[in-house]
Amino acid sequence: MSLLATIYAPGKLLVSIVGRNQGDWVVETAKKAGARGGTVLLGRGTAESRILRLLCLGDTEKDLVLTLAPAGEMHAIINVLRDGSGMAGKAPGVGFVIDVSGILRHILSAPGAAPQPFHTATGESMNAQASHQLICVIVNAGYADDVMNAARTAGATGGTVINARGTGREEDVKFFGITLVPEKELLLILAEQAAAPDILEAIRRTPCLNEPGIGIAFCMAVESFFPLGRAGATD
Numbered sequence: 001m002s003l004l005a006t007i008y009a010p011g012k013l014l015v016s017i018v019g020r021n022q023g024d025w026v027v028e029t030a031k032k033a034g035a036r037g038g039t040v041l042l043g044r045g046t047a048e049s050r051i052l053r054l055l056c057l058g059d060t061e062k063d064l065v066l067t068l069a070p071a072g073e074m075h076a077i078i079n080v081l082r083d084g085s086g087m088a089g090k091a092p093g094v095g096f097v098i099d100v101s102g103i104l105r106h107i108l109s110a111p112g113a114a115p116q117p118f119h120t121a122t123g124e125s126m127n128a129q130a131s132h133q134l135i136c137v138i139v140n141a142g143y144a145d146d147v148m149n150a151a152r153t154a155g156a157t158g159g160t161v162i163n164a165r166g167t168g169r170e171e172d173v174k175f176f177g178i179t180l181v182p183e184k185e186l187l188l189i190l191a192e193q194a195a196a197p198d199i200l201e202a203i204r205r206t207p208c209l210n211e212p213g214i215g216i217a218f219c220m221a222v223e224s225f226f227p228l229g230r231a232g233a234t235d
Contacts (some may be wrong), residue, residue, distance in 0.1 A: 138186050146206060150203055
């Protein structure tokens, strides 16, 4: 009998920005190179365009696609997206890759296998030079508040929830331990470097995340953190 175990490993996050309704093409194309799925956020572009101004269309709607993968698989995913054979006649998009300090995922382990110490692995994986970590949690709609409440018990002061939709396949459970469903919530928590391992451990222990198919968490080193605007400014 196999058991559900939690491991923490580094990876890469591919951020793709394409035209509205092209996000599904990005996800399906990335799957051909081994990606397990993706999360689509809705946005809008603000680039200058003379034609758009003439048509009184100042902004363009965009799909922002998040694709998480092990570092060794990202090169193949990028190559198949660069080919862009399915983008003929469509506006080209852009993509960039971000290092991920660690990915919290569930795997099926053999009976008697010792679970990986999450707290220790987290501390070793994180960039020690970064002052903060951005903790990202993608969960099924309705679970973000439960995760945020758990994070607060470990010192998190607040977070930001973004509505999104997921795309995936049945094989996701073999890697991420989750089955993506259309309605998703993306929770962003900025945490000090020293506090991040405890917050991630609290998130891992959230009851709703102990079930396969609910969500996935990962974190990224933040190069600099600063407030916007002048404190106490009134004008």
